[in-house]
Amino acid sequence: MFPTPVAALSPNTYAYESQPLVKPTGFREYDARWLFEREINLMGVQALGMGLGTLIRRAGVPPAIVTGHDFRSYSASIKMALVSGLMASGCTVHDIGLAITPMAYFAQFDLDVPCVAMVTASHNDNGWTGVKMGMARPLTFGPDEMARLKEIVLAADFDLAGGGSYRFVENFPARYIADLTNRAPLTRNLKVVCACGNGTAGAFAPAILTKIGCEVVPLDTDLDFTFPRYNPNPEDLEMLHAIRDAVLASGADLGFGFDGDGDRCGVIDDTGEEIFADKVGVMLARDISARHANARFVVDVKSTGLFATDPVLIENGAVTEYWKTGHSYMKRRTHELGALVGFEKSGHFFFNTPFGRGYDDGLVSAIAICDMLDRNPDKRMSELKDALPKTWSSPTMSPHCADETKYGVVDAVVKHFTEAQATGAPVAGQTIRDLVTVNGIRVTVADGTWGLVRASSNKPELVVVVESPVSETRMREMFAAVDAVLRTHPEVGAYNQTI
Incomplete structure (x- = not known):
């Protein structure tokens, strides 16, 4: 028997090392987030792994799962606690090591593994941890799955079947990088600032952008889990202003900012002005709908009204639906409707065939923006932005x-x-x-x-x-x-x- 998780424990005590701590509010609408040590301990993470494995087996899904972790001082230990729980519940674990979240989603397809559990606090401040989970690629958990998982974990209602196994997948990032860069290089010489806030994307984003033909100006790409300059969140003005300064100093064509786990991308134009992700979405929707008749898009409720009123999108016959904010909601709705792309104001973009596999990937978004500029060789990013109807956001x-x-x-x-x-x-x-x-x-x-x-x-x-x-x-x-x-x-x- 495994102990039933409790909602609070005092640190530096026997009980803290002998009981699983899992604060119930850490089970969010579509993923899990806790302050590590204050709201969850390693035994609590182990309980989470047991609960996730139990949920997978009860759902009738083959118990095979991809896992990886982001670059924080405690993420690797949290992942291994999760792995121990998954194995105890009979799961075969495919560990891709240090990764950005879309790399774990890609691994589900590349390794033909149905489930995923990515240990990441995404853009949250240091001290936070979490897990993004799914068992039906390319989708991630929504409220129903999270509610069932919460019930299983908090009641310690585990099916500890045993028979689990562990496999470390060596050099997996090379497979992900090859998948994104096995393509014709850009014909336009683009100079881009690549800002990663010392987060996990710094290990991969500069190489990917270089391989597709960009001249890369790296900014805060060295991995440092203290995040010494700013939190890696492309919605935060501090990060955007740092990118602006680098674009202006280097004369770059644009700047990209990637969040802590690499599934979002922020954009600064050639004049140093930030372009909120929803406006970038309108620009991409214009470009895509000009080449794909009757294009369908999904956008979240935080996004600009231009998706409904832009005259170019109307002329191109594009249809857009406003939907719930949240990467899981947006991913699911984009998949259900067979939309070409789902755009979220936070910078989560969900590219379906022929552009992607339906999950959010900040590097896929950056490549799509570079391709848009490549198809408009006489236009700068600021000119494409200024062609949109003016709104104040x-x-x-x-x-x-x-x-x-x-x-x-x-x-x-x-x-x-x-x-x-x-x-x-x-x-x-x-x-x-x-x-x-x-x-x-x-x-x-x-x-x-x-x-x-x-x-x-x-x-x-x-x-x-x-x-x-x-x-x-x-x-x-x-x-x-x-x-x-x-x-x-x-x-x-x-x-x-x-x-």
């Missing part, structure tokens, strides 16, 4: 809100704006034109200005985004209106960044 802003209360706050905000629409009450000085409640609430008023509030799926935060097709002033007015509603809830704390 905020970055993703995240006020702190505890995991235990954030969903209740969002429910109250949804109720507030739903009642405002029913009564005709103005928001930011105008009546509400449309509400989207598939994921939190997206409020659009008469002039097309909109604001979004939703609960973060992987951190104790809310998510706020605003945009206006009219002016910066209107964007700020919408933010003030949304924030005023949030400030009626004392559970909502300070923002990580604001406009």
Whole structure:
């Protein structure tokens, strides 16, 4: 018998080394995230592996799984604790070692293994750990699978079949790099800044971009799990500003910023201006829909309204659906609809055939952008951006809100704006034109200005985004209106960044 996990333990005690610690809130909507040592210990990770293996076997899926880990001081030990639990539940483990998350997804296809468990805290600050999981490639777990996994782990309801085995796959990154670079080189000479924030992508991204024909200017590509300059998150302004400075100093054509586990890509144009990922998505959608008739796309509710209103996309016959934010939701919906690409404002892009295999990969996104520029040899990135209808957009802003209360706050905000629409009450000085409640609430008023509030799926935060097709002033007015509603809830704390 394995001990039943507990929600809290005091460190530096006998109990801490003798019982599994697993805080229940670490089971998120579509992956798992904990503060290592405070919310989960190594025995807790072992319990997670036993639970995952049990879930896989009960689902009737062959118990074979790919695992890898990101570059943090504790990730390798967490992975091996997970591996021990997976083996105890009868799984054959294929360990690809240090990897970015899309490399683990690729391994499911390349090694013909049905399941994946990638140990990564993604873009979260140091101290966090987590696991991205799936058992039906190219999909990852959604709320149903996570709920079943949570029940199994917290009840210690394990099927410890034994018979598991372990295989380390030597030199697997070379196979991933070859898969992305076995293609015709670019015909255009592109000079690109490659920024990795000292995260895992630094081991792979510069080589891949060089092999497709780019002249690479490396920025913070040496691996350093202390992240000495900034957190590797291409939505954070600190990272974007560092890329801007490098682009301007080097005269690069553009800059790419990759997050801690390499499944997202941020973009800076040749003038040093950041292009939010949803606007990059519109540019790519224009390029793809010009070559593929009746192109279908999926975008998340944080994304720009241009996917619905851009005249070029309309002329090309493109159809776009707004869907729930979150890599698992977006990946699944893109797969279900057979859409060419799913675009998420955070920088997760999901390229289906003929561009990719349906999972999110920041390097595939970067290559697609380079190919778009290669097909437009007389256009700079800034010119392609300036060809879009003008909108004023905020970055993703995240006020702190505890995991235990954030969903209740969002429910109250949804109720507030739903009642405002029913009564005709103005928001930011105008009546509400449309509400989207598939994921939190997206409020659009008469002039097309909109604001979004939703609960973060992987951190104790809310998510706020605003945009206006009219002016910066209107964007700020919408933010003030949304924030005023949030400030009626004392559970909502300070923002990580604001406009």
